[in-house]
Amino acid sequence: MIALAIVLTGIGSYAMRAFFIFVLARYTFPPILLRALEYVAPTVMAALVISMLTTPEGEIAAGLPELLGLICTGVAAKATGNHILALVAGMGTFWLIGAII
């Protein structure tokens, strides 16, 4: 049963990734759709961050260390454009504030 669940999920998740690549292979995108697609990357990333910081019941599962850590990550990422530095800044702040309070 577990093997069946793994295979079904594998087929489903591959189909979701491949579907529009194949369906829209010969489709000319209208300008408004191309404009809309520019917002997909920033909005999905933002939505993932919030969903990681909330419980399935909708409560915030983050305190001051998480909040300050993510602010430092955002500032470091914007300033340097380097993901490693942003990670160091974010985790460093998170651990530091967590150790203090």
Add this chain to the structure above:
Amino acid sequence: MNTHPSRPALQGALDALPLFIPALPFAFVFGVVVAEAGIPELLGWSSSPIIFGGAIQVTLFTLIAEGASVGAAVSAALIVGARHMLYSVTLAPRFQNQPTWFRWVGAYVLIDQVFVLSQINPIDEPMAFRRYFLGAGFTFWTLWMIFTALGVVLGPVIPAEWGVEFAAPVLFVSLMMAASNRRDKLASAAVAMGVTYSLAALPNRTGILVAVLVSVCVMLFATRKSST
């Protein structure tokens, strides 16, 4: 940002490496979930090549451990992964001038990090795009296979109080900033955060998908207003 790398496959692989560091603790979280669900190690690990999606794999096994039916566990896992359909739509124009084999193979490695890399390094030349995409995708793939195997075998070796899972939201904030290279894109991210929070109680994280659709529509409306 180098939009015309001379060695696109190598550049893709190098760009993928730093993004894998935050995925490391996730590989161990996956290992713990498989162990707690009482699933044999090899069977649990087989989901890495078959599904290749961390959040989808963790959701599936968490629900199986909680005694959910196959149908319920599979559908919840697929809803968690539904954002990949948006990636498929977004990348469809870039796959139009590509050979069919690349559509099949590229779709397989279309994960969050590879998607964002392809968005923040827009490469116009089809062959360079293809090599960059595959370089990044299969670097990530190889590392995920190795570290989920380690995660399943080693299980809960990382002390929970270190909070290393926090590396995941940190990575996504960093990716969000990289993808927000214009002020309106940054605004779209802010809108999406607010909408996701207000929808956070929706089952199976459906809020992610709804929030993206709502914020994209809000931004289309807002930018249309300001430009006319």
